[in-house]
Amino acid sequence: MKKFSISFMLLWCVFFMFLSGQGHAATDSRMFLDGKELSLPEKVEIENLDGNIMIPIRVVVENLGFKVTWNQKSQSVKIEQRDKVVQLVVNNQVATVDGKQENLDAMPLLRKGSVVVPIRFVSEQMGMEVRWNNTDKIVSLTTPVIESITEPVIDPSTGSGSKPVTSDPGAEPSDFLSKVNAIQFSDNQLRISISGSVQPKVSTLTGPDRIVLDLPNAMFSDSFGDSQNLDARSNGKLEVIGYPDVSGVRYSLFSSNPSTVRMVVDLNYAMKYTLLNETNDSTLITLQLNSGEDAVSPDPNVPNGNDGRKIVVIDPGHGKGDPGAISVTKKKEKDFNLALALKVEQLLLQEPNIQVVMTRNSDTFPTLQERVSIANNLNANVFVSIHGNSNPASTPNGSQTFYYKRDDSKALANVMHTYLMTATGLKDRGVTSGNLHVIRETKMPAVLLEVGFLSNTYDEALLFTEDFQNNVAKGIVDGIKEYLGVK
Structure with missing residues (x-):
């Protein structure tokens, strides 16, 4: 079904829908909007007049959050939605849309105090799918998935406002x-x-x-x-x-x-x-x-040889134009990640049986695909991604270790998390299976360490201190060594 934006839906208004049926009112007619039955005004029914299905317009547009105004003297109804104004006059085949006249194929009618209009007014101009069950006399309206989400919610009583409003008296406050x-x-x-x-x-x-x-x-x-x-x-x-x-x-x-x-x-x-x-x-x-499979070449400056040492790839998350999370005191996650990762690198450089490779060692931004490709092309033994966690709320805190659902990665995660918790002393958020790109697409045992929450005041106060980072760096290295069996 063709998608319309709300602003386009009200550009021009009423026209008829040819359906089978005789020129008489439908008996015991019902109307549904997105599966919810709408209450019709008392004694007002859906009508089939010479092939035009007529429905009470106020019932529909108010349930969509539009403002509807009835002028008794001029026998006109005005529909307002944001910057669009549509005016219909009973027994008049000319409508006004944003000040411009439009000829209609069927006239609005007044039925026992309610204005009824051809069903296509709703289906075309408001972007809805309409089904008419002639046997059961049921109109089913279905709103589409709207491309634009920037339309405001309009209070039917005032025509403005940004808070949720509803014309349904049974709606939740x-x-x-x-x-x-x-x-x-x-x-x-x-x-x-x-x-x-x-x-x-x-x-x-x-x-x-x-x-x-x-x-x-x-x-x-x-x-x-x-x-x-x-x-x-x-x-x-x-x-x-x-x-x-x-x-x-x-x-x-x-x-x-x-x-x-x-x-x-x-x-x-x-x-x-x-x-x-x-x-x-x-x-x-x-x-x-x-994401799908990667097809990115590794950094040409990364060594490809293997002299018998275990290859460990350390990945400081984010970088350059991607700051990652912003902490309580406006510090950047990318800076924490790099500072801690560099400390890990310095400790691993002292290990004669380990070759350490960094996905970045300065404020640069290798893409997620490039980070993965570095490790995969090296056939690394272990991949460790370092991050600071964050939550839109300020209360969550603690350390957490993520792995993708592979047995070798889970084994690495269990070892790394034990050392991580000893080093941080923060709340234990456990070892968690996560569908994260850099640990999913890497082919070796891989973990992503969420050391602590930048969004939490207590955690953040520790994360950027030298002593804390030195302790965590040592814990990460000790965990890597135990998993690899390196003394």
Whole structure:
């Protein structure tokens, strides 16, 4: 089905839909919007008039969050949505759209206090799919996946406002909605921190490629704007730097009934994904992007020979234009990762039976594919990626070790995590299977160490100190040596 943006949907208005049937009112007619039955005004029915299916317009547009105004004197109805204004007059085949006249194929009619219009007004102009069951006299309306998520939620009573509104008297008030507190993108993951429980819905679109994640019965919290841009109409965009798969992340208060927050990950090419839910100090929803096979040449400056020593690749995460997470005191994760990794390198250089290779040793940014290719082309024995963790919420803390679901990587992770916990002394968040690019695409035992949380005040105070980094560097080296059996 062709996709329309909301602004385009209301460009011009009413025209008829030819359907089979006689010129009489449908008996016991019903109408559904996205599977939810809509309540028709009392004694107002869906009609089939000479092949034109007529429906009460207020029922539909108010459920879509539009403002509807009825003028008794002029017998006209005005529909407002953002900067679009549509005016229809009863028994008049001319409508006004943004001040311009449009000829209609069927006239709006007044039925017992309600204005009814041809069904195509809804189906075409609001981008909906419409099905008419002539046997059961049922109209089914289905809203499409909208390409643009930047449309505001309009209060039907005022025509403005950015908070969730609804014309459904049975809708949940905002106090009962889940709250989206913050979002971030790192390690090819979109992380969303939420207060309350939510069942996310994910779909993919093409032309261009993107992943759409909807959070029903949710709204942005009052504190969301403290960490992310959020305009007066509850729209915003998260800039993504240093990830070749993603061009950006858009977010919006997409729907008012039910109140729904939408996130759209704009991709540079089609990708698969994994959706993870974690409930710890708060609900954390993670959308993990899954890349395909790499075809990137390794850095020509990386040695290819093997003189019998074990090859260990140390990967300081992020770098250059990709700062990674930003800490509580505005420090950059890339700097922590590099500082700790360089200390690990210096210790490994003292080991006669180990050859250490760095994916970066300065503020540069090798792509995720390049980091993997360095290790794979060297046929390395071990790959260790060093990171500082972060969460949109400030309470999560501690150290965690990730591996991809291979037995050898799990064995490495268990050893490395034991030494990591001894070195950091932070909360133990355990050994976790994770679908992260650099540990998934590498062919040798590989782990990603999340040393501590830059978003947590206690953890961050330690992460950037020399003593802490020296202890952790020694723990990492001791773990590598034990796993490799090197004395």
